[in-house]
Amino acid sequence: MRDLILFAIVFGLLPFIIKRPVIGVLGFTWISLMNPHRLTYGAAYDFPFAAILAAVTLTSLLFSKDPKRFPLTSATIVLILFVVWMNITTLFAQETDLAWREWDRVMKTFFMTFVAISVVNSEKDIKAYAWVLALSLGFYGFKGGLFTLLGGGTSHVVGPSYTYIGDNNALALALVTILPLIWYLRLQANNKWLRTSMTGLVLLTGMAIVGSYSRGALLAGGAMLFFLWVKSAHKLRTGLAVLLIVPLIFIVMPDKWFARMETIDNYKEDASAMGRINSWKFAANVAKDNLTAGGYRVFTPKMFMVYAPNPLIFYDAHSIYFQVLGEHGFIGLLLFLSMMFFAWRTGKRVLVASKSRDDAKWIADLAAMCQVSIIGYAVAGAFLTLAYYDLYYSIIVLLVSLEKLALKSPQQNTLPDVRSKAKKFQDDPNPAV
Known part of the structure; x- marks a missing residue:
């Protein structure tokens, strides 16, 4: 049963990874750290889940429109x-x-x-x-x-x-x-x-x-x-x-x-x-x-x-x-x-x-x-x-x-404050001008 659940989860993730490589990273990280396959007793025990997730993630990385930034x-x-x-x-x-x-x-x-x-x-x-x-x-x-x-x-x-x-x-x-x-x-x-x-x-x-x-x-x-x-x-x-x-x-x-x-x-x-x-x-x-x-x-x-x-x-x-x-x-x-x-x-x-x-x-x-x-x-x-x-x-x-x-640009970080001040100005019945 554990094997079937693990196979279902990993292969169920693959279509989503194609659209978003970050999902592949999350799946790979889970397999690498928790090693759930080592908690099974059948075919999943030695199955290369991490390799499959990495391969699909790499494919998604090449074709996905999601932003990719390596600073x-x-x-x-x-x-x-x-x-x-x-x-x-x-x-x-x-x-x-x-x-x-x-x-x-x-x-x-x-x-x-x-x-x-x-x-x-x-x-x-x-x-x-x-x-x-x-x-x-x-x-x-x-x-x-x-x-x-x-x-x-x-x-x-x-x-x-x-x-x-x-x-x-x-x-x-x-x-x-x-x-x-x-x-x-x-x-x-x-x-x-x-x-x-x-x-x-x-x-x-x-x-x-x-x-x-x-x-x-x-x-x-x-x-x-x-x-x-x-x-x-x-x-x-x-x-x-x-x-x-x-x-x-x-x-x-x-x-x-x-x-x-x-x-x-x-x-x-x-x-x-x-x-x-x-x-x-x-x-x-x-x-x-x-x-x-x-x-x-x-x-x-x-x-x-x-x-x-x-x-x-x-x-x-x-x-x-x-x-x-x-x-x-x-x-x-x-x-x-x-x-x-x-x-x-x-x-x-x-x-x-x-x-x-x-x-x-x-x-x-x-x-x-x-x-x-x-x-x-x-x-x-x-x-x-x-x-x-x-x-x-x-x-x-x-x-x-x-x-x-x-560390985004100051303009991006200060936008919430600007909107807040604008709302305060609108709500003030006697704004100082």
Whole structure:
């Protein structure tokens, strides 16, 4: 039954995608992030839904009359340079076969990122994109939160198999990154029922993050909450709300969860932590020895024999930063960090441009929450191999699209005020002339 429903939804979208490529972007994003096909048991499990949606979207992009705008901003230029540099490093990859297979997967992600930036233009499109992002992963927040509460937190919350988020730590990063967008949906909800539902989803997603047993996600959550507290105009109220989370964790989670979190302080006694440090040193050695580093999938036992301080302890990168350093060198890491910086700056520009406009509160709220998402990804990602994860680049799509909308010409932005003044003039029985 699940298979039939999924086939019906995806193929039912195709005629609409032909008319509007943005619908294809929304469908592709849903499939890529939620991976609903991995929740089926039949023909849909390995069916190439994403490839079909991408192909139809590309066709629509060529023939549709919908506006297509790819702005050349600091964030998008660095994004383009990062993609170009990754293509160069792949040409000189150490593990050629593995590298080209990974290149194929990563380039599809970036291609659809460029398409999304081009077609997500209007207020309606941006809001729809935010909803798709939030609910695609909010599903696992809801499911994982219930699992944690009902099971007493005794088992790890994990994602669907054979996906980016199949691992408990990877799912935790995804949930930490998406949590601010779910909160944005709550902020914008005018309906009491919807606002209550979003509040519940935020709480359940928070419990799913805790139930993942991810130490990196715990640190990321702390960093996001601290940022929100610093930026809050009501610090006492915000601080008390944050403190209320602590008793809930103590009530729900078992002793082994606290024992797991305590290893953050004793990393030298943690074999996995020392293995990660060995991998990080490996990445630095590869980058120092080669301008283009090792290319995709350089973290292999064979390469560890050459570059790792301890070649017998093999681990994956376990850090987005050292993953990029080992695979694309210091130039790649500089571009990756610059992209994160300029994405943050884009959010700042959007906030400045929209804060004085009564009609743009939703823009300011969404930009602010995207910045919080970047903090979550940046901190949690320091311990995970997810440098090319779709969700992060979808956050960049949101910020660039918000910038297109917020930084329109002054004439466009002031039209509502002009109309308001004209109406006031007409209503005044004794206008001053």
